[in-house]
Amino acid sequence: MLEVRLRQPGPIPLDVALRCADNELLALVGPSGSGKTSVLRAIAGLLDVGEARIAVDDTVWMDTAAGVRIPAELRPVGMVFQHYALFPHLSALENVRLAIPRTRDRATATETAHALLNDMQLDGLADRRPDELSGGQRQRVALARALARDPRVLLLDEAFSAVDQPTRHVLYEELIKLRQRLALPIVMVTHDLREARLLADRMCILDGGCTLQDGTPEQVLSRPRNARVAALVGLRDIQPGVFLKDPAVRLRWGDADSDVQLHVLDKGRLEHGTPVRWVVSGEHVQLHPTAPSTLNPAHNHLQCELARLSRLGDMTTVQCRVATSPASLVHVEMTTREMLRMGLEVGQPVWLELDPQGIHIMPVRA
Amino acid sequence: MDWQALELSLWLAVATAAILLPAGVVAGRWLATSAHPLKPLAEAALALPLILPPTVLGFYLLVAMGGASLPGSWYRDLTGHTLAFSFEGLLVASVIFNIPFALMPMQRAFEAIPRELFDAARTCGLSRWRTLWLVELPLAWRGILSGMIMTAAHTLGEFGVVLMVGGSIPGETRTIAISIYDRVQAFDLQSAGVMSATLLGASLLTLVATSWLSRTRQPAGWSR
Numbered sequence: 001m002l003e004v005r006l007r008q009p010g011p012i013p014l015d016v017a018l019r020c021a022d023n024e025l026l027a028l029v030g031p032s033g034s035g036k037t038s039v040l041r042a043i044a045g046l047l048d049v050g051e052a053r054i055a056v057d058d059t060v061w062m063d064t065a066a067g068v069r070i071p072a073e074l075r076p077v078g079m080v081f082q083h084y085a086l087f088p089h090l091s092a093l094e095n096v097r098l099a100i101p102r103t104r105d106r107a108t109a110t111e112t113a114h115a116l117l118n119d120m121q122l123d124g125l126a127d128r129r130p131d132e133l134s135g136g137q138r139q140r141v142a143l144a145r146a147l148a149r150d151p152r153v154l155l156l157d158e159a160f161s162a163v164d165q166p167t168r169h170v171l172y173e174e175l176i177k178l179r180q181r182l183a184l185p186i187v188m189v190t191h192d193l194r195e196a197r198l199l200a201d202r203m204c205i206l207d208g209g210c211t212l213q214d215g216t217p218e219q220v221l222s223r224p225r226n227a228r229v230a231a232l233v234g235l236r237d238i239q240p241g242v243f244l245k246d247p248a249v250r251l252r253w254g255d256a257d258s259d260v261q262l263h264v265l266d267k268g269r270l271e272h273g274t275p276v277r278w279v280v281s282g283e284h285v286q287l288h289p290t291a292p293s294t295l296n297p298a299h300n301h302l303q304c305e306l307a308r309l310s311r312l313g314d315m316t317t318v319q320c321r322v323a324t325s326p327a328s329l330v331h332v333e334m335t336t337r338e339m340l341r342m343g344l345e346v347g348q349p350v351w352l353e354l355d356p357q358g359i360h361i362m363p364v365r366a
Numbered sequence: 367m368d369w370q371a372l373e374l375s376l377w378l379a380v381a382t383a384a385i386l387l388p389a390g391v392v393a394g395r396w397l398a399t400s401a402h403p404l405k406p407l408a409e410a411a412l413a414l415p416l417i418l419p420p421t422v423l424g425f426y427l428l429v430a431m432g433g434a435s436l437p438g439s440w441y442r443d444l445t446g447h448t449l450a451f452s453f454e455g456l457l458v459a460s461v462i463f464n465i466p467f468a469l470m471p472m473q474r475a476f477e478a479i480p481r482e483l484f485d486a487a488r489t490c491g492l493s494r495w496r497t498l499w500l501v502e503l504p505l506a507w508r509g510i511l512s513g514m515i516m517t518a519a520h521t522l523g524e525f526g527v528v529l530m531v532g533g534s535i536p537g538e539t540r541t542i543a544i545s546i547y548d549r550v551q552a553f554d555l556q557s558a559g560v561m562s563a564t565l566l567g568a569s570l571l572t573l574v575a576t577s578w579l580s581r582t583r584q585p586a587g588w589s590r
Binding site: 041044045046071072073074075077078079081083085086087088089098099101145146148149 | 483485487491
């Protein structure tokens, strides 16, 4: 288990607490300058933080309060850098062998380096220098080198960002396979939410050096803690509203003039009249091309106008405008095949069914 | 051809390069990686021989090496002769006026190493000493060699400082550049011509070598 607590007012402000269990992949997600890479560098020992405690199981790597500071070169960390940072004057084999602890003799180290390269499907490329390898092959050498130290923690700093899309998917598969063999805490920095959703067991959303939310990708994406998290995780329809309790629990969509009110669940945390932001997760929105013959009384049914169709290959985004509140827009993602099957066209009336279970309400921060 | 002057010049060039090699690597690396507030001042002071007239530099060195100065009198008490007008004095002057020629290519070579490689070296468990040996020097060797070649070539051709500090004592301070001047004064244009052609060839070779080294400064596939 990796446990990290970092705090400093500057020059890079940080207030981060995170944990990553063995065999768990934690994705650090946030905008540029949010402190993701600084957290990774602090774990590796490449960045000194004013107030810090970093421990792996019972071993403390950094504890400013106790005056403990293990230097980077003595921390058993494997790190894959964004641009790989392979030593350009060394072959793939030499790059990997360099990271093998010196306690092993040269023959054993060479054998281990060959085995690591073979594990990464780099058989026959051991003598090539980085400039003689493709982007994906360099990435694999970097991963083999990161594993050469028998690390207790694996750190991936946007490790997949510099390769093309097809190569990236092959590398994802290899990381997934690798995780079946390694019981390591893995911390990955990424800008790519799809990547985080695909690979990570947990996501930690960072902004301005602070942890905003930590949870499984499903939790974070369907129940963002606040509007900022919702925006950072790329949720499109972050709607304004007011939470009402009197005479019944309702969510008024939009400002005070709006008459669109939705059934929602009351968790007892909000007062009547609290201004909120809300999102609805895609799986709880159903689009009907014609008026539904039977209505589920517990669900919300809204008559809308189909305002726009944005077709992007296999997927289509349908923009719906609520008939009684033209400023209120909802985007529904569906397959292009489904859209064609329904025969949707811009301007036609459609009906949206919103399940209150999928409506997530967030208070507006003062 | 003044073979004695040529031999003395070559010894001076080799000795100067030998002294500036470790000093240049240490100073060049420090200047490349340091963010010390006094770094610009240090850089300016070390580059001074580039723009200072050789006679001015020679004058200060002559005064510093003379028996009236503290280092000069200390050296005279130690060895029985002054540092000025001796090979040792010439060597000290040669090292000083060659500092920028040795240092600048080395500093640029160390600066060209991406910072990410230092981080990678640390996460690979390399100590600072092993990082220097296994990563930095193999990547900076072209700049280091370039600095050595520039130093040797500049030593062969330096005139003003050598004349001020060493004069023209055969076998002791008379370098090939001084010898050319002496031969012209004596109207021995043939000897002056041969020696000038030798220095011209050496200078041309130096420029070809440094040009080749700078063209192949970084290995292909530099990781950034």
